[in-house]
Amino acid sequence: MLTACDLAPEAVRRTRKRCAAFNSVSVIEADIRKGFPVSRVNLAVFSDVLYYLSRQEIASVLAEAARCVVPGGWMLFANEWNASYKSLTPPDYVVHLLHTRPEWRQVRLEVVPSAGPTTLTIAVFERT
Numbered sequence: 001m002l003t004a005c006d007l008a009p010e011a012v013r014r015t016r017k018r019c020a021a022f023n024s025v026s027v028i029e030a031d032i033r034k035g036f037p038v039s040r041v042n043l044a045v046f047s048d049v050l051y052y053l054s055r056q057e058i059a060s061v062l063a064e065a066a067r068c069v070v071p072g073g074w075m076l077f078a079n080e081w082n083a084s085y086k087s088l089t090p091p092d093y094v095v096h097l098l099h100t101r102p103e104w105r106q107v108r109l110e111v112v113p114s115a116g117p118t119t120l121t122i123a124v125f126e127r128t
């Protein structure tokens with residue numbers, strides 16, 4: 001079962017429409033700062049979302065991820081970054097925080113060029 005969530009109703013509507021043919025996909029309107037919509041997760045994917053959160057909110061979301069991802073499960077974190085994103089939280093902070101947490105073991109970390117001055121950070125962590 002794949003569960004996707006977003007707090008924006010329009011994003012949820014479009015994703016539901018695009019995934020309508022897939023019975024195993026459910027799309028839920030939810031704010032990840034208030035907890036995850038599912039409590040037992042094999043793979044948690046955060047794609048271009050954590051940079052919208054404050055450092056405190058990121059710490060809280062990662063603690064929720066540690067609670068929900070089963071031991072031996074995975075987290076995939078992907079985030080674009082550009083120096084002009086001044087009001088957002090850089091992906092380095094997420095990676096740094098995960099390095100300080102015994103619940104996570106880094107499997108892979110790549111920072112690759114994206115368009116122009118933008119980079120893409122991709123990190124995979126295993127739940128210990």
Ligand SMILES: C[S@@+](CC[C@H](N)C(=O)[O-])C[C@H]1O[C@@H](n2cnc3c(N)ncnc32)[C@H](O)[C@@H]1O
Binds near residue numbers: 006011052
């Ligand atoms: C740049 S888009 C990325 C969309 C998609 N995850 C992707 O990788 O293509 C950021 C999305 O994060 C959602 N978002 C921002 N804060 C959120 C939160 N606290 N909980 C859930 N979704 C959030 C926004 O509504 C927006 O749709």
